[in-house]
Amino acid sequence: MVQYPSKLGGRRQTGRASIQSESNFANRGMSFEKMLNETNSYYLTKGRAVIHKKPTPVQIVRVDYPQRSRAKIVEAYFRQASTTDYSGVYKGYYLDFEAKETRQKTGMPLKNFHAHQIDHMRQVLEQDGICFALLHFSTLQETFLLPAEALIQSFQENWKSLPIEFIREKGYSLSLGAFPSVPYLEIIEEHLIGGNSK
């Protein structure tokens, strides 16, 4: 159980929570998460891939059952995710990824990732799954697909942040569009399946 940042935008967050909420939302315009949800729903509608965001893990402690109305959860807590947020299937391939957004210009703070998620990525790679992170720099207006191997390396070496130069070198730049907003399947098709990897 952890102190988990709110996605509902509470005011009383401190320290770590505020860092995470900074990276979860764009300052203006559509959040990266929303763009990704749109993208996944576009891919689903077009029959191109089946990718879903996992529900936020919640530990439910108390539920009320008012007569004639639906069950109401009255006490629950956020739990730390043990996997990445997104997974699904594309042409028989298993895809698994995490998406993060920051306003910083020099790198992506690694506080945004938890050790459990990195372990999970390692396990997915061992099973020949396709695993990566989508990193959005809202101020720079740059977005990258970074293969999990590079992220795992940075974690092993205890970096505090993924420098933008490292991401540019090891990752693939994504041009955000309209339909879909975040066309990550093209990168996967060309570089992660197609064999043109860095």
Added chain:
Amino acid sequence: MVQYPSKLGGRRQTGRASIQSESNFANRGMSFEKMLNETNSYYLTKGRAVIHKKPTPVQIVRVDYPQRSRAKIVEAYFRQASTTDYSGVYKGYYLDFEAKETRQKTGMPLKNFHAHQIDHMRQVLEQDGICFALLHFSTLQETFLLPAEALIQSFQENWKSLPIEFIREKGYSLSLGAFPSVPYLEIIEEHLIGGNSK
């Protein structure tokens, strides 16, 4: 948004909810869900597959942020799942399944599955994912892996229940064990990948 059965065992459930809770838990011994969780954790530890149960989808309405303590969710509701409960990767293959348990002896009530889940299964098959249901009959002490195609067929034809004879014919019988409790990977290896399908 739906009236969702509680997994915490509330007393005031009515109608549909009580049917579902009947099928979610074994009367005695370990629930099928628990056996599956153990199985998945065994597979994970042994490096055989990475399969996780998705968190219960919850619509969070109100969160309190008490000073110096973790965020507390004080109003939330169960939402209907739009996908199946389990998914993951095995030797590069995408696996996706739902697990259901019943005390009935003649069949598995189809009320246990939602239209959204069946749509999801159809989409997964179109992407060449491996999709199925694990069905446990606690009174009969019989367990089956039923490929999604058979489940989709029964839904299209508006059946109320999957007759046990139909499951025996279209599905694969599983012998429950100890390590792992529900050895479903063997069925997948032999019949769903190996080409010995019914």
